[in-house]
Amino acid sequence: MKVNILAFGIARDILGSSKDDVELQDGSTIGQLKQLLFQKYSKFADLASISFAVNEEYQEDDFQLNEDDEVVIIPPVSGG
Amino acid sequence: MKVNILAFGIARDILGSSKDDVELQDGSTIGQLKQLLFQKYSKFADLASISFAVNEEYQEDDFQLNEDDEVVIIPPVSGG
Amino acid sequence: MVETECHEFVMDQGAGGTVVFVGTVRDQTQDKEVLRLEFESYQPMALKEMKKIAKTVIDRWHAFKVSIHHRVGALNIGEIAVVIAVSTPHRKAAFEACAYAIDSLKETVPIWKKEVFADGEVWVAAHP
């Protein structure tokens, strides 16, 4: 299945783009997507933290993804 | 000696005037002035507290007054 | 508007945060409707005491700037009575310092507040 990645801040710089498509096995979790991203883009390992959001809500590693989900990569936030 | 009394807030209401002159023995303290005021105006005893200022500074009971000092009666403050 | 002036005064290019406290005239006190407030002050001493508070804020919390402003006279419901603005290098200090300033103002600055009701008036905090 395909999920749509949206990246902000330093995550966008690492991806080289604010959008990307990723092919995952059906039933994959955020944790599995994260592994795949860390393999593809080694710079993610340098970040202080990395979170993911689906449907505009933070989701944990065990969150199960569906075809065409929009998954947002959230590097350490720094508003204020 | 004579000292000049200046009264604000409820102290002015109790005195019935914002200004008053009081005759004291030479070398009297704020404590002695206070006693005299409490005798003359019994309503001072009902207040939550009462302070005095000379030269725009709070002064304690043992502060010695001089002829023509301006003594300000400070009932409980309630700014803000 | 005094609040904006106070804040603009304390803005500092090195400041990490500015905290502003704004006290307004409340419409009731202990369930009784307040029509208006009347503030009076012993002005020269009030200013002296406010400067002492500002000095403490600068010394203790390393504030860049402090602004303390209090209105006197008759104020209607909803009007601003007091504005305190503090800018500091770090925001936690700004919150602490601003809270200290309003607490101190209420304890030491010779300003008196009279609440006017439909059926009378009372000097706030005068009696225990």
Added chain:
Amino acid sequence: MVETECHEFVMDQGAGGTVVFVGTVRDQTQDKEVLRLEFESYQPMALKEMKKIAKTVIDRWHAFKVSIHHRVGALNIGEIAVVIAVSTPHRKAAFEACAYAIDSLKETVPIWKKEVFADGEVWVAAHP
């Protein structure tokens, strides 16, 4: 000016106090001169997270009103980046609630700040 709007929005005739936090762009970070900041946000989620903070402030501190405002895009030194205003029945709660709101905003709201220096730029807090 956004700060005045935020404050006016939270003013309430029953409020004992309003506390406003104003965060401005600092001119240096760790002794290095900052030319400007660039903020970006994941806006729909940022608004959702800000609403969660506002709801907590209302539930936990019985706030009358809360206003949380954050600018995005390029900001120069001294410009206001964030304004949070909280009005509560008692002033102590307003200080606590406003401090909670800015602390939470910095932890959870998807907004990212890039500091631009003469010799480069850096995403704040990205690296440990």
